[in-house]
Amino acid sequence: MEALHDFELVRAATLDDVLKARAAHPQSALVGGGTDLMVNIRRGIVTPPVLIDVTQVGELQAVNADEGALEIGASVTLNTLAQDDAMRRHYPVVAEAAHAIAGPTQRNMGTVGGNLCLDTRCIFYNQSEWWRSANNHCLKTTGDTCHVAPKSHGVCFATYSGDLAPALLVLGAEVDIASPSGTRTIPLNDLYIGYARHDDAVEGDGKNFLSLEAGEIVTAVRAANTSGLTSAYDKIRIRRSIEYPVAGVAVALLRDGDALVDLRVAVTGTNPRPVLLEGTAELCGGPLNDDVLQGLDALARDQIMPMKTTFTPGHYRRRVASVLAQRLVTRLYAE
Amino acid sequence: MAQLLELTLNGRPRVDAVPDNMLLLDYLRESVGLTGTKTGCDGGECGACTVLIDDVPLLSCLTLAASVNGRRVDTVESLGENGELSAVQRGFHEKLGSQCGYCTPGFIMASVGLLRRNPAPSDDEIQEALGSNICRCTGYVKIIEAVKFAAQLNAEGTAP
Structure with a gap:
């Protein structure tokens, strides 16, 4: 797995905290258990600059x-x-x-x-950075071809x-x-x-x-x-x-x-x-x-x-x- | 960026400054020096890094250290007293639930989590509770025997 990229973690206590952080950082990602997101971050698939931890938000429980x-x-x-x-x-x-x-x-x-x-899944997407770069990436990240359907004309499957x-x-x-x-x-x-x-x-x-x-x-x-x-x-x-x-x-x-x-x-x-x-x-x-x-x-x-x-x-x-x-x-x- | 992390680690209060992007697994192994918790698949698929947070088994390889602020974290080092093995440790030792040993700390913590909420689990309940842990040596039969033996030791009160 890759080292984690630099990001800011917002430990939200209320729904208001979450919405304010979301408004201030449109490119942020919410993290609950992280069982899917953290894996994708560790694979370098997504690199959100801000993570908002929502596990302690009482209104969402x-x-x-x-x-x-x-x-x-x-x-x-x-x-x-x-x-x-x-x-x-x-x-x-x-x-x-x-x-x-x-x-x-x-x-x-x-x-x-x-x-x-x-997040949707694919054998050409849920892979390491090394694997994906060897395959010229795919539509769902930074590539221009869907490897599942190369003639998909920009549609990701x-x-x-x-x-x-x-x-x-x-x-x-x-x-x-x-x-x-x-x-x-x-x-x-x-x-x-x-x-x-x-x-x-x-x-x-x-x-x-x-x-x-x-x-x-x-x-x-x-x-x-x-x-x-x-x-x-x-x-x-x-x-x-x-x-x-x-x-x-x-x-x-x-x-x-x-x-x-x-x-x-x-x-x-x-x-x-x-x-x-x-x-x-x-x-x-x-x-x-x-x-x-x-x-x-x-x-x-x-x-x-x-x-x-x-x-x-x-x-x-x-x-x-x-x-x-x-x-x-x-x-x-x-x- | 760094944040203040206040937690109870293996029964002792502790305060550290941790980078926002530090995983709980790396905090335990690299910052604190508790290397009992193992790095396995490093992607949430093998359970070798399992620790207890407020008595619930969680994967430390997918948990950010700063996000366990205010919580109680127990690793395999919290088990046993005065050099005497805990019930689950004795179970894995005596019933040969451990071979190469790499997955063992994860299995032990998942088993401890199970026995704390269900002191007398059935075989099915043990299988279910250990479903997130992978062992490539034992074939799991010995591990289930180990957990049953540990439950028995707990019931008899013969291990710490």
Whole structure:
């Protein structure tokens, strides 16, 4: 690993401290657990002149979950979330996703805000300075070519692999965003702008994948409960611990008698954004059968576009995501 | 830039001026001279640098020294009293949970963190709690035996 570059560390005690530091230093980076950012800094991938430590900010530490709604502050650690009894009871998908991240020690450090805003990953990006310079760098840093897709015409294909986002997307979550000029709340799905489809108009990509404006930070994520909704998260990874997902899938569904009345499926680890599958409502209305599962497979295969950004081939990640989704839907329907 | 760092290190209060960009791992090893904490992968993937901060296992290779201001930091040097091994150290020694020994301080601190919050863990809970630590020698079976033995020693009160 490289020596750390010179930077200033701001130890923020209040949200006001964070926003003031953010306003004074637009090129700053927030550091929570540092489990992703510090690695990228040590590899010389990013060199923010100012780091703002948000782990001691009281306003960002809330975890509230009950039958009605959930609210989670951005500095809550992943283990706190995974072990929260009310979260496990009312929103198992969120607790399961938090529990599936990295390993136990990383989860003691990593935060909800950090996982939601997790930098996209690629085998040509998450490498040492020496490795990247030997390869003439890539689009996501200072290079001019995406090595995953050399004819991508300036589009970066780095993959979003946060585990919490899909879990919260299937609950219809919103994020609170704060900046020196005020606060706003947007649907979590709108936080991510990396394109989901090759043929969509390109708003963002693997390099520019969050809709945050300069100076804005995510302060909390919230969701209302849907009565009777069951939910779960599962992911495939190369090892059981300390590993990013090959593909991760969150499912929430509502069953009335034999009829499937609501189905929401979100996938991570495959595209430059977490993908909330479109068209699942058309699979609802009747009992779960092979037609529904085949329909789900078709939606997944159509909307998930893994490129060769990991050591696992893209076509494998697409199949795995679809299989995971079908397994989870089958299991939740039977519960 | 440097900042004042006030912490309780292995039970003793301590004040140092540390550069903003100094890692806790380098502070412990280079500034304080406690070399029990090991530099392994140096990127948060192996657990060799695990220390306890307020009894919670964290990776010192990804933690900035200045950010543990006001906290309690325990390294492997905090264990044992008057030359007598602590329960977890005895467990790793007697049950052969350590071979080349490089990962051992990290495993020991992760195990101490586990036993402080769960004095009688099951095999599954031990596996889960040590999931962030990698050992290339033992195959982990002996390490799990070591932690169980340490839990037993703690229960009997036969080790410091």
